[in-house]
Amino acid sequence: MNKMFNPKSKNLIMYISIPVITGFLYYYFHTKEDFIDISESSSSSSDSGDESDNSLDNSEYKIDLKSHYFNTTPALEKGFKHVRGLDEHEIGVFDMGYYDNHSMWMQDTLIPLDILFLDSKYKVIGFIENAEPLSEKSLFINKHSYYVIETNAGFCGAHNIYKGMNFTDKYNLNLII
DSSP: OOGGGSHHHHHHHHHHHHHHHHHHHHHHHHSGGGGOOTTSOOOOTTOBOOOOOOOOOTTSOOEEEEEEEEOSHHHHHHTTTTOOOOOTTEEEEEEEEEEEOOOBOOTTOOSOEEEEEEOTTOBEEEEEEEEOTTOOOOBOOSSOEEEEEEEETTHHHHTTOOTTOBHHHHEEEEEOO
16 A cells, blocks of 8 residues: 555645645735735726825824724624714724725715725725715725725815825824724
8 A cells, every 4th residue: 555645644744734724824814915016006997096196294283083993793884874974074994804805885874975995004095985875886996905994975085085195194093982
């Protein structure tokens, strides 16, 4: 009998391959931001905002935002559903917990929103302006993001949001508890 295929060598292969595969998957998914090219242009028609060379003026102060923080499954699913209005500087921060091509929808959301997609360091990867209330259309930008931020419609235009900017360079995120 060939030693390579005896039951003892199969067990040895399993004991070696499982930790190797697990280690690779852990490394890949926990360092995924290193593989994302945020400078790549998207072909999605939902991806708004032009990349710009805008830089924050050092004399400019940070704007305080009242931030709802959504990071549990029920909170992520609820978001701003059934909310009748937001203050001017009130936002929702959706901490998805992992990189993916996240999508949002406006079912049961009564107000129009701007939706921003950010990486784990709060860099804007793309955004969708003026999402239609009560729509069941899936809204996404065809790029991997880590956070999604929802704001009142018109926020991106009024605050000169652009792809590549670091959101926290311009804004303080003050959690609402």
